[in-house]
Amino acid sequence: MSVISEAPFSPEEIADEGIKPEEYTEIVNRLGRHPNKAELGMFGVMWSEHCCYKNSRPLLKQFPTEGKRILVGPGENAGVVDVGNGFRLAFKIESHNHPSAVEPFQGAATGVGGILRDIFTMGARPIAALNSLRFGSLEDARTRRIFNGVVAGIAHYGNCFGVPTVGGEVYFDRAYSGNPLVNAMALGLMETPEIIKSGASGIGNPVLYVGSTTGRDGMGGASFASAELSDASMDDRPAVQVGDPFLEKSLVEACLEAFKTGAVVAAQDMGAAGITCSTSEMAAKGGVGIEFDLDLVPVRETGMVPYEYLLSESQERMLFVAEKGREQELIDIFHRWGLQAVVAGQVIADPIVRIFFKGVVAAEIPATALADNTPIYERQVLAEPPEYARKAWEWSPDALPPCSETGLGSQSWNEVLLTLLDTPSIASKRWVYRQYDHQVQNNTRVLPGDADAAVVRLRPQIPEAGNGPSYNTGVAATVDCNSRYVYLNPYEGAKAVVAEAARNLSCVGAEPLAVTDNLNFGSPEKPIGYWQLAEACRGLAEACEVFETPVTGGNVSLYNETLDAQGNPQPIYPTPVVGMVGLVEDLQKVCTQGWQAEGDRIYLLGYSVNPQNYRTPHLTLGASEYLAALHQTVAGQPPFVDFDLERRVQAACRYGIAQGWIRSAHDCAEGGLAVALAECCISSQRGAEIHLNLPQSLSDCRWDEVLFAEGGARIIVSVEGDRAATWESYLQEQLGSHWQCLGRVGSADTPLHVFANPELSLINLNVAPLSDRYYNAIERRLVV
Structure with a gap:
């Protein structure tokens, strides 16, 4: 069985996948042949800015990432810090900007769902959510529609899932007309003794597909998120995922129960790029390969082809590597929670991702070519x-x-x-936060609008953790960015973002600990856009060093541009949002x-x-x-x-x-x-x-x-x-x-x-x- 040889693709077909001509040449060189349609799509999503940070990675290297409290830094689904008394906090921020511009409700809702999965994939139970939002002027009818839809989507997913949305920020400026920013942040408390990582290991270990079924929703979402918005973007509604928060609530319980068995070797959320991302990243991080059979994937639509399976971003799905011989134990857990769970592949020694469909190899690509050694x-x-x-x-x-x-x-x-x-x-953003359930779980110490940062009580999630029945310690969190400052001076403005985030935490009495960031910028291919990005990264790095708040991870969202009244591309204000967490030693003194x-x-x-x-x-x-x-x-x-x-x-x-x-x-x-x-x-x-x-x-x-x-x-x-x-x-x-x-x-x-x-x-x-x-x-x- 071998990959069917394909003729070269046309420039138009290559461009449709978001791949540059010189990148296509590199793909051919790496494969030693032309890719087929499925493989081209896999490269398109994995080599998108959204997945591989090909324009921003050199700049991100200057961020401080280590510190005495850092347990997990950049590279995993979420960062993890030690907050003392046996508590370990997972947290991260991600963007869902372009989907929210096209389909505000589902774009924002699935943004919340995605960031929650990043948290519980680590073995942490989500305890709080925040968001950072940007819209155009409320005098504009389209902005009002987007604003209403985004807030409703955030409220729907968070409220149904059962996580308190405890804080955030909302700004309005014409610079965001048509291209809103929807950055979702979540915090979780580690519930498993071991932090769950994503690198596959153990040759012969089974690979499990768990969660929901796969459909055609979210097709090519990563590539969609890495392209400039235009009038034609409204036709890209299939690139926007559809979420089910009630199913995800079952998924978090099943995952945490499964992790506690010790039978899960590695876990990865199927977020951007779906099956393509999860298989290639798990293989690349573990230095192994993965074989995966699409015929075994539970589906909700008929007639799907490999390209659709591999690029679908259907929500509430995960990929596990299990200990060989214990797969049925995990499958039974997911079935009890009413979820799909099947063995769909295995870990192999060759460091490649090999995809089967109808008994033949539908795609075969070196894992590092997709997830590590990217442009x-x-x-x-x-x-x-x-x-x-x-x-x-x-x-x-x-x-x-x-x-x-x-x-x-x-x-x-x-x-x-x-x-x-x-x-x-x-x-006041009262109209916004009144739609959010900010007291579910009964740990919210400071309500939205009452202070400069949110404060959530820490309660033990596993018997050996915690500081006793008083539950007197907490975590504070804030998201911050004055984008007008950054627009006028990216270096100084970015430093001010970190300083104000730390100041917000200090105002509730919390010691700043660590940062997750969401870099929302225009096109890096334009000199001004790249100057803004580079200068802002320089300012963030310097300020994080000074305030001793290492960066544990985050997200880069580029190509945030719309067309002005004359049809000319207009970038948003550069908006490097900082999510910062801090430790509250005594909740009685907040x-x-x-x-x-x-x-x-x-x-x-x-x-x-x-x-x-x-x-x-x-x-x-x-x-x-x-x-x-x-x-x-x-x-x-x-x-x-x-x-x-x-x-x-x-x-x-x-x-x-x-x-x-x-x-x-x-x-x-x-x-x-x-x-x-x-x-x-x-x-x-x-x-x-x-x-x-x-x-x-x-x-x-x-x-x-x-x-x-x-x-x-x-x-x-x-x-x-x-x-x-x-x-x-x-x-x-x-x-x-x-x-x-x-x-x-x-x-x-x-x-x-x-x-x-x-x-x-x-x-x-x-x-x-x-x-x-x-x-x-x-x-x-x-x-x-």
Whole structure:
């Protein structure tokens, strides 16, 4: 039996599989012959950017990946870290961008299903999910349709599966019109004594296909995810998978039960590229080969050919390598859970993937050619920043219309603040997270919207794990990225992404541990696109080193581009999303962002409200939400990260929380100081009296800089009055002059009142109008 020889494919047929002409030549050289249709499809998906990272792998090598808590780093289905007390946490983030653009509900739903499988394939039970979402303007009807569908899809899969969706972020910008970003993150607690890896081993060991049946849905999804979207992409609905969360709930239980038997040698999720990916990756990682018979695969459609079997991305399917002689033990487990389970292949010594169909060899390819020794493009990075960036950096606040202590033109500062709170990217995402079940499993310690990071209690999943009945430790998680910062300066913007993620964790009292990232960019084949990707990777790597948060894995999603009104390709903003996890030692001392009691002192940690701090690299209106929302301008340099001060501010915040001094903590992010103060008031439904203690007249900065400038290393905290003296003594020692007492927390009947000095009031707003703008901004735009 041998592979049927094929004539050369036409350039059009090669291009349809996402393969470049020079790549096809390399395929022929490696095989010593022309591939057949099935083999060409296998190379198409495995050599796609989505699977082999051929444009990004050289850049990813600079990421730090090792640390004292890292148990599993990049290369497996998910990273695993040791969080102490016998707990091991698996976590990862993945994208489902293009499928969500074409079929929002199923695209987002199967994105959630895929990331959950990555977690329980390691032997971990999913305990939480987060997401990072980007959409175009809500003024656009198509965006509203995509937005509604994506949120509904995430809610459907997570709620039905039974995992709490505990946090995330949602941004809106015209740069994402038609090409939304849907990044799904999941966390799981190891339930098996041994971490399950994906490398096959044991010549003669059986290969089991388990889970759901195979159909034609999701055909070529990996190639689809690695191509630019166009008007024709709407015809690619077969490339979008269809998920069944109830079946996946059975699958996780069956898998974990199977893993505990010790009979599973290796396991791999059939995600992108389906059978092709799972067979080739398991073989390549184990240095062995796999024979696989498609005639034994359970199907739900008739007349399928090898090309369709191999490229199908039907959901809820897994591939196991079992110990020889114990396969029936595993099959029985899956049958008890109402799932498919068959022996469909075996591990062989020759390092090849050999596929049988109807008694003949349908494909035969060296495993490493598909999953390891794949094309790599080391592209040249622009020697100088591109023109768009240089032009943006020329912007200065002097270009803005004049403002005064009363406001901006005819708008008072009260009105400006309300406008910012009504901006969908800043406003509450309550409409989104209310659709998610965020309390299932009964371990959610901090609810969505209450703090800068989610917190989930850790409970033992296996008898020998855990710290006793108190369940007093937890894990915090956040996803973060200010893509406008990254667009204007990819290097500095990427550093700020990591810094803010760590700051979010510090605000709840968690020690940052490790990172998973999702790099969403445009085409790397365009000089600007590759410059953005390369510079962002450089910034991420540097920041992860500084914050001692190694990268355990993640996802790269390139070719995120749509067509503008003139039909020209338009890339999204570069969006390197960082998912970061942290350890909470004492759940009784977790902080949220809302004020806790009337009379508590309010402090600003980091850059104080001092005219000398503005128009510096670290605190600026450049790239700010105020500049974009009020002046429709995207320009300037984003705030640069002051690593030294950032680390000291975060350490001070964590220490203050651990000592019980700090009662609330909130990061100053989009919208600057005024928005952060308003959010603290809204969360607690309490007012605050703030005294900035500025000079009578400002000569070195503008009033809008004082209120709305953005920058890192700034956290607002509140402290009980009786502990203020001890707290201030500590701050003086830890931060020197980089802190400021701003005022006191008020009651439910008092406003947010911000004084520049005793004679000058800048903002005076009751909490009710603040809350109305903040909580209802998205709903108002969905009712048309």
